[in-house]
Amino acid sequence: MTATTPSSTAPHPRPGPALRAALLRRWGRALVGMPPYAWLLLFFLIPFLIVLKISFSEPQAAIPPYVPLFSWAGDQILQIRLNLGNYGYLFSDELYVAAYLNSLKIAGISTVFCLLIGYPMAYAIARAPKTVRNPLLMLVVLPFWTSFLIRVYAWMGILKNEGLLNSFLLWTGIIHAPLQMLETDFAVYVGIVYSYLPFMILPLYATLEKMDLSLLEAAADLGCRPFRAFLNVTLPLSIPGMVAGSMLVFIPAVGEFVIPDLLGGPDTLMIGKVLWSEFFDNRDWPAASAVAVAMLVLLVAPIMVFQHYQNKTSEAGR
Amino acid sequence: MALPSAKPQVFAPWNDPEAKPLIRIEGVSKSFGDFHAVNKVDLDIYPGEFFSLLGASGCGKTTLLRMLAGFETPTEGRISIDGVDMTSIPPYERPINMMFQSYALFPHMTVAQNVAFGLKQDRVPKRLIGNKVREVLDLVQMSRFAERKPQQLSGGQRQRVALARCLAKEPKVLLLDEPLAALDKKLREQTQLELVNIQDRVGITFVMVTHDQEEAMTMSARIGVMNAGSIEQIGTPVEIYEYPTTTFVADFIGTANMFDGVVSLEEQNRTVVDCSELETQLTVGHASGVAVGAPVTVMVRPEKMTVQREKPDPRINCVHGVVSDIAYLGDISIYHVRLESGRKVQVALTNLRHTSEQRLTWDDEVYLTWHPANSLVLVQ
Numbered sequence: 115m116t117a118t119t120p121s122s123t124a125p126h127p128r129p130g131p132a133l134r135a136a137l138l139r140r141w142g143r144a145l146v147g148m149p150p151y152a153w154l155l156l157f158f159l160i161p162f163l164i165v166l167k168i169s170f171s172e173p174q175a176a177i178p179p180y181v182p183l184f185s186w187a188g189d190q191i192l193q194i195r196l197n198l199g200n201y202g203y204l205f206s207d208e209l210y211v212a213a214y215l216n217s218l219k220i221a222g223i224s225t226v227f228c229l230l231i232g233y234p235m236a237y238a239i240a241r242a243p244k245t246v247r248n249p250l251l252m253l254v255v256l257p258f259w260t261s262f263l264i265r266v267y268a269w270m271g272i273l274k275n276e277g278l279l280n281s282f283l284l285w286t287g288i289i290h291a292p293l294q295m296l297e298t299d300f301a302v303y304v305g306i307v308y309s310y311l312p313f314m315i316l317p318l319y320a321t322l323e324k325m326d327l328s329l330l331e332a333a334a335d336l337g338c339r340p341f342r343a344f345l346n347v348t349l350p351l352s353i354p355g356m357v358a359g360s361m362l363v364f365i366p367a368v369g370e371f372v373i374p375d376l377l378g379g380p381d382t383l384m385i386g387k388v389l390w391s392e393f394f395d396n397r398d399w400p401a402a403s404a405v406a407v408a409m410l411v412l413l414v415a416p417i418m419v420f421q422h423y424q425n426k427t428s429e430a431g432r
Numbered sequence: 433m434a435l436p437s438a439k440p441q442v443f444a445p446w447n448d449p450e451a452k453p454l455i456r457i458e459g460v461s462k463s464f465g466d467f468h469a470v471n472k473v474d475l476d477i478y479p480g481e482f483f484s485l486l487g488a489s490g491c492g493k494t495t496l497l498r499m500l501a502g503f504e505t506p507t508e509g510r511i512s513i514d515g516v517d518m519t520s521i522p523p524y525e526r527p528i529n530m531m532f533q534s535y536a537l538f539p540h541m542t543v544a545q546n547v548a549f550g551l552k553q554d555r556v557p558k559r560l561i562g563n564k565v566r567e568v569l570d571l572v573q574m575s576r577f578a579e580r581k582p583q584q585l586s587g588g589q590r591q592r593v594a595l596a597r598c599l600a601k602e603p604k605v606l607l608l609d610e611p612l613a614a615l616d617k618k619l620r621e622q623t624q625l626e627l628v629n630i631q632d633r634v635g636i637t638f639v640m641v642t643h644d645q646e647e648a649m650t651m652s653a654r655i656g657v658m659n660a661g662s663i664e665q666i667g668t669p670v671e672i673y674e675y676p677t678t679t680f681v682a683d684f685i686g687t688a689n690m691f692d693g694v695v696s697l698e699e700q701n702r703t704v705v706d707c708s709e710l711e712t713q714l715t716v717g718h719a720s721g722v723a724v725g726a727p728v729t730v731m732v733r734p735e736k737m738t739v740q741r742e743k744p745d746p747r748i749n750c751v752h753g754v755v756s757d758i759a760y761l762g763d764i765s766i767y768h769v770r771l772e773s774g775r776k777v778q779v780a781l782t783n784l785r786h787t788s789e790q791r792l793t794w795d796d797e798v799y800l801t802w803h804p805a806n807s808l809v810l811v812q
Contacts, residue, residue, distance in 0.1 A: 326534070326536065328532050328534055328536040329536050329538060331501075331503055331523070331530075331532070331536065332530075332532055332536035332537075332538075333538075333549070334502075334503075334522070334523040334524045335501060335523050335524070335528070335529055335530045336524075336529065336549050336550035336553055336597070336601065337524050337525075337550055337553035337554055337601070338524055338549075338553045339524055342553070346549075347538060350540045351539070351540055
């Protein structure tokens with residue numbers, strides 16, 4: 115066979131400037147994408163794998179306080195000791211299951227309250243005159259300027275027996291003896307709803323604000339009273355915001371430790387507290403790690419649901 | 433057999449003093465702060481009429497429409513529909529539906545649900561809703577798309593759904609806010625006639641807002657030309673084009689060549705105007721109604737002029753100039769003729785022949801003439 119085109123017989127050309135530019139573009143793009151992946155790998159995936167590894171080992175009184183997973187047993191034999199007992203323990207001891215369920219309950223109820231309180235607030239801000247919208251949003255975000263911990267301590271000051279709220283109620287004469295509010299589930303709900311409310315308001319505001327108001331005029335035009343227009347048009351169109359806000363409140367609330375620890379009582383059972391005591395009080399790192407892994411798995415499920423929902427709505431929107 | 437002697441009745445209730453208007457707008461004004469969007473508008477619209485409010489953007493036509501729908505309340509004046517004062521009646525209780533410029537279809541509902549929405553609000557029985565939805569979707573030829581979401585439709589299809597949604601409620605009045613503005617030219621022309629046919633079939637009174645004079649002329653029985661919040665003239669498309677009453681209307685509708693002058697002779701069916709700019713007298717075939725010496729404007733439409741290279745003999749209404757620009761539009765050509773005074777005049781000629789012989793070209797010297805009956809005196 116003979117060459118039919120001159121180029122195929124010519125020596126392989128050195129990369130021309132166009133090719134070099136294309137290569138650079140390709141690698142350049144990859145380089146720009148690298149840092150976030152590197153960040154996630156270093157500070158999320160690797161720590162997670164370490165925790166996963168510890169969850170399969172046995173505790174021992176040493177530093178570190180667990181038996182290594184991998185060890186050399188004699189000549190050229192790598193011994194791997196996988197201890198599944200920690201996970202079995204999670205299911206056999208009622209404490210863990212109860213703590214999980216209670217965490218889900220507290221997070222769920224708090225989310226509902228955040229939604230009930232946050233929706234009217236987000237709605238009012240989104241429908242306020244343009245000039246006051248930003249100041250109002252600013253007020254929603256303002257608490258973030260103070261340390262989260264300080265704000266929770268402030269609630270202790272408000273809720274304790276000789277605190278602000280009790281003093282006020284005693285002064286008005288509504289009650290005659292101080293109410294036990296601190297160290298109850300009530301205080302935990304107050305703390306979680308208060309702390310996570312902005313995370314509900316912001317996505318709801320974003321959805322409500324970009325809603326086309328001519329849809330409401332169209333509804334009115336077609337004979338719909340304002341309240342029914344809200345139920346039939348505004349509410350269904352704000353579902354994406356409600357889902358996003360609920361996820362942002364529910365997911366961190368499940369693993370919340372500070373609020374139940376400071377505001378809750380000794381019998382406020384939440385998985386974050388169990389994890390803490392397992393880790394620091396019992397120094398049982400493997401069990402604590404198993405709790406952490408299980409919690410992660412439990413939380414990944416709602417996130418997946420959320421993602422799935424978002425993909426579906428973005429597809430429908432196209 | 434006797435032939436029917438009466439000619440088919442022309443639809444013109446506005447000429448009938450007995451006819452009762454469906455919509456009555458009396459002295460309606462709307463101000464936003466210092467800005468007068470609508471200024472003392474009086475307007476009667478009759479049952480079954482296709483009425484257009486025509487004007488440039490910001491002239492107040494949309495505000496007037498929104499007051500009819502009930503989304504804005506008049507600062508002054510009164511709107512009544514079928515004899516009922518609408519002042520304190522909210523939009524959801526008015527016998528009016530509006531087709532929005534953006535169509536405002538509910539994105540979370542299917543086409544069928546959108547159309548059924550208005551009927552559901554009236555608590556119409558389910559079975560009747562189903563029938564009505566099918567009926568109006570058939571009317572706008574959208575039955576095949578009943579289960580689609582608005583996002584899955586093209587602009588033209590959405591427009592049809594929006595129309596169907598309004599028609600389903602069988603309102604007394606249908607308001608259309610720039611209904612065809614979002615469609616491309618071909619589709620728009622096709623939809624114009626379709627809308628008129630639909631209006632004819634359902635017999636609902638249509639009030640349309642548009643900035644497109646061609647659209648208004650094609651579709652409407654009458655047009656109200658608006659300028660700066662007021663209605664300048666109300667009339668049929670022919671009246672508005674051929675007999676504008678103000679220089680604004682003459683200029684806004686089509687193209688107008690206007691010459692300022694002073695009345696020098698006033699007779700029963702003839703007005704002679706001294707036009708200093710043209711250094712000649714112009715004769716117009718009707719009385720101006722103003723005294724000799726009053727300043728007036730003579731208006732001639734480009735297509736009403738004839739062009740010739742030779743000097744015409746009886747030199748009535750004749751001006752002389754040079755072709756300076758030619759716009760070839762296919763069916764017609766527009767010639768811009770520069771007169772001796774430096775003033776430019778537009779003349780439109782139909783391109784009757786294929787060949788370019790005889791056709792005028794740049795720098796040709798031409799004489800423009802027109803019959804006195806084809807020009808108009810506008811009083812300033």
